[in-house]
Amino acid sequence: MTHTFYKYQGTGNDFVMIDNRLNTFNKQDTALINRLCDRRFGIGADGLILLENHDEADFKMVYYNADGNESTMCGNGGRCLSQFAKDLNVIDKKASFEAIDGMHHVVFDGDLVQLQMQDVPTVEDHKSYVFLNTGSPHHVQFEDNIASFDIKTIGRNIRNGAPYYKEGTNVNFVKKISSNEFQVRTYERGVEDETLSCGTGVTAVAIAMNYLGETPDNTVHLKVQGGELKVSFTKTESGYNNVWLTGPAKQVFKGEIAW
Numbered sequence: 001m002t003h004t005f006y007k008y009q010g011t012g013n014d015f016v017m018i019d020n021r022l023n024t025f026n027k028q029d030t031a032l033i034n035r036l037c038d039r040r041f042g043i044g045a046d047g048l049i050l051l052e053n054h055d056e057a058d059f060k061m062v063y064y065n066a067d068g069n070e071s072t073m074c075g076n077g078g079r080c081l082s083q084f085a086k087d088l089n090v091i092d093k094k095a096s097f098e099a100i101d102g103m104h105h106v107v108f109d110g111d112l113v114q115l116q117m118q119d120v121p122t123v124e125d126h127k128s129y130v131f132l133n134t135g136s137p138h139h140v141q142f143e144d145n146i147a148s149f150d151i152k153t154i155g156r157n158i159r160n161g162a163p164y165y166k167e168g169t170n171v172n173f174v175k176k177i178s179s180n181e182f183q184v185r186t187y188e189r190g191v192e193d194e195t196l197s198c199g200t201g202v203t204a205v206a207i208a209m210n211y212l213g214e215t216p217d218n219t220v221h222l223k224v225q226g227g228e229l230k231v232s233f234t235k236t237e238s239g240y241n242n243v244w245l246t247g248p249a250k251q252v253f254k255g256e257i258a259w
């Protein structure tokens with residue numbers, strides 16, 4: 001049997017996209033998803049995303065990490081899937097979809113895809129790091145030597161160590177560039193390596209930097225290995241609301257998978 005697949009990337013965070021509106025994809029086949037994401041034996045991607053029908057929203061997002069396991073929210077994946085839905089004429093200039101963390105709104109602005117993220121009611125300040133959940137769990141800490149430190153080793157140790165252990169966390173390293181610009185590198189659980197960008201990660205960094213008083217602004221610019229993203233939010237007594245992640249999302253190619 002063959003299946004059409006598409007490849008998308010958002011600031012270098014890349015995904016295999018499959019239109020599963022006819023429910024033809026075997027979601028239990030973890031080994032297949034892992035193989036499709038493999039950069040030598042498969043298509044190669046940080047994750048695989050299914051576009052599915054939804055009773056009330058425009059579509060549903062089902063996200064798998066490159067290890068083949070379904071995981072929590074992927075911000076860049078949500079932006080790429082929205083672009084995919086637009087390219088398939090499932091949606092037009094704006095839409096809503098359901099992901100594992102709830103409903104999301106998306107708005108297209110030229111080449112940019114703006115995705116509304118979940119509200120963030122709590123930010124944990126552990127002094128040497130900050131932990132928060134932006135749809136996925138994120139550890140945020142400063143790293144002065146951001147260009148050349150060993151992110152794979154240090155990120156993996158934090159991801160697997162206390163207090164995260166088996167469930168793990170994504171780990172973001174941050175360097176301040178100016179009062180509203182930060183450089184970010186992210187080690188992602190489920191990929192078990194650095195990715196070129198992480199949408200829920202930069203959202204976590206933007207909110208953490210505001211929470212720590214590192215930026216007074218409610219629009220923050222994030223430089224990642226694969227480009228630039230923008231995060232805006234409203235700070236209220238109940239936390240961070242009206243959180244939007246903005247950046248490019250592009251189709252790279254289309255092909256046929258034989259399985």
Ligand SMILES: N[C@@H](CCC[C@H](N)C(=O)O)C(=O)O
Pocket residue numbers: 013065071072073074075076077136137169170188189190191195197198199200201
């Ligand atoms: N790349 C993603 C995050 C994907 C989920 C993460 N690997 C996890 O399992 O928590 C993003 O853009 O947010």
